Amino acid sequence: MKTIGYFQLLAMLLFWMGVPNVYGDAYHLKSCRSFYGRPHDLKLQRPPQRVLLVPLLSRDPHTNESPRWSEQPARAIKAFYRRRFGASVMQLRNIWSWTDYYQQVARLIETTAPFDRLIFISHGGFDGPVLKNAVYRQDYRINDGKGQLLQYSEAQPGLRNVLTITYDTQKNARFSDFMALRHQELAEMKTDDIRQLLKGMEKKLQPLDQGCFQTYCAPNKLAGSPDEVRRQRLEICEVVCREPLFEFKTSAELSEERFLHFAHTLRSLVTSDGLVFFGACNPGSAAPPEPEKAPEKDETELLIQSSLAGGPYRSYVHLVSAATGRISAGPIGQSSAEDIIHRLILFESDRPQRYLCIAAPEALQANGEK
Structure with missing residues (x-):
C-alpha cells in the first residue's frame, strides 16, 4: 500500500499546480457561500478520536470497475486517521443497498457512542450518495377484479x-396466475x-388483431420500404395491434419520510461538533442554472430544490447540514477515489481547498458567518 506521506504530498502538488477543472467550474463554486474558509474556522472536534467509514458498494454501469472499489480508499483513509491522530476507526461492510445501511446503523446506534467523523465513499450526484435502486417495499392486491402491484425502490x-x-x-387467466403466484420474484429484477x-x-399469450395488422403492416404495405423502416413499422404494429394485458407506469417522487429517516441516522451517528463527509461526485455542487436545464422535467435535483428542512438549498451538503444540525462537506464537481483521500488529508491538515464545499450551522461557525 502507498504511504500516507505520499498521498499527502500528491494532494499538495495537485492543488498547488491548479487543477480545479478536474473538480468543477466557477458556477458550482458559488454553491458554497454559507461557509467558505479554513477548517479551523469551524467549531469542530479536533483531533478526531472516533471515525466511522461507510464505503457503499456499487458499480458505474458504464465502466468495468469492481463494485467494491470504495473499499480501497477506505483502507487508506483508515490508515491515515489511525497514524495521524491515533483515532479509533470503524467501518461498515457489505452495504449493497440502503436497507443494508439502515440495518447495520440501527445496531450501531444502540451499542456505540457517536463518532467525530462519518465518511461516506461512493458514487453520487446532486441529490447525494447513490446505491443500487433496490426495492424496499412491495404491495400486491386484488380489488373488484383489478390486480395491482406497487414497488417502491430507492x-x-x-x-x-x-x-x-x-x-x-x-382478461387472461395465465397472466393473472403468474402475477398472483410469482410477483415476489419481481422485487429482485x-x-x-x-x-x-x-x-x-x-406477446405469447395475447393474439394479434389480424385486421389491424393487415391494415398497417401487411407485406404489400411495407413493400419497397427500407429495412430499418420495415423493422420499426413491424415493432409498432406488434404493440398497437395487440390488446395489452397490463398497464406499466414508473415515476420518481420525493419521500420526506425516507429522507428524514436518513438524516436521523446521520444525526445519531455523529457528535454535535462532528463532521459528515460525502466522498462522491457533486454533493457540494449547485444545481445547474435554469437556462442550462433541459426543457423536460429534471429529476436529478429533486431533493436540494425541494422544501425539505426549510429548503431549497444550494447543494446537498447544505441540505444535510440543515436537516442534521451537523457540519457537512463534500466535493464540488467530479471526484474519484484518490480525490476523496486527498481532500480528507487536506481538510484534517487545516489547509484550504477551492473545490470542497463545507456547510455548517451558524452555531458551529467560529466566525459567525451564515
Whole structure:
C-alpha cells in the first residue's frame, strides 16, 4: 500500500499546480457561500478520536470497475486517521443497498457512542450518495377484479422510485396466475427487465388483431420500404395491434419520510461538533442554472430544490447540514477515489481547498458567518 506521506504530498502538488477543472467550474463554486474558509474556522472536534467509514458498494454501469472499489480508499483513509491522530476507526461492510445501511446503523446506534467523523465513499450526484435502486417495499392486491402491484425502490435516500403494474384479472387467466403466484420474484429484477419479461408473456399469450395488422403492416404495405423502416413499422404494429394485458407506469417522487429517516441516522451517528463527509461526485455542487436545464422535467435535483428542512438549498451538503444540525462537506464537481483521500488529508491538515464545499450551522461557525 502507498504511504500516507505520499498521498499527502500528491494532494499538495495537485492543488498547488491548479487543477480545479478536474473538480468543477466557477458556477458550482458559488454553491458554497454559507461557509467558505479554513477548517479551523469551524467549531469542530479536533483531533478526531472516533471515525466511522461507510464505503457503499456499487458499480458505474458504464465502466468495468469492481463494485467494491470504495473499499480501497477506505483502507487508506483508515490508515491515515489511525497514524495521524491515533483515532479509533470503524467501518461498515457489505452495504449493497440502503436497507443494508439502515440495518447495520440501527445496531450501531444502540451499542456505540457517536463518532467525530462519518465518511461516506461512493458514487453520487446532486441529490447525494447513490446505491443500487433496490426495492424496499412491495404491495400486491386484488380489488373488484383489478390486480395491482406497487414497488417502491430507492437509489438515493429520499428519492422514491415507484413502479405500478395494473391488470384485469379476468382478461387472461395465465397472466393473472403468474402475477398472483410469482410477483415476489419481481422485487429482485430491474425495472426494464420486468417490463421485457411481461411484454414477452403478453406477446405469447395475447393474439394479434389480424385486421389491424393487415391494415398497417401487411407485406404489400411495407413493400419497397427500407429495412430499418420495415423493422420499426413491424415493432409498432406488434404493440398497437395487440390488446395489452397490463398497464406499466414508473415515476420518481420525493419521500420526506425516507429522507428524514436518513438524516436521523446521520444525526445519531455523529457528535454535535462532528463532521459528515460525502466522498462522491457533486454533493457540494449547485444545481445547474435554469437556462442550462433541459426543457423536460429534471429529476436529478429533486431533493436540494425541494422544501425539505426549510429548503431549497444550494447543494446537498447544505441540505444535510440543515436537516442534521451537523457540519457537512463534500466535493464540488467530479471526484474519484484518490480525490476523496486527498481532500480528507487536506481538510484534517487545516489547509484550504477551492473545490470542497463545507456547510455548517451558524452555531458551529467560529466566525459567525451564515
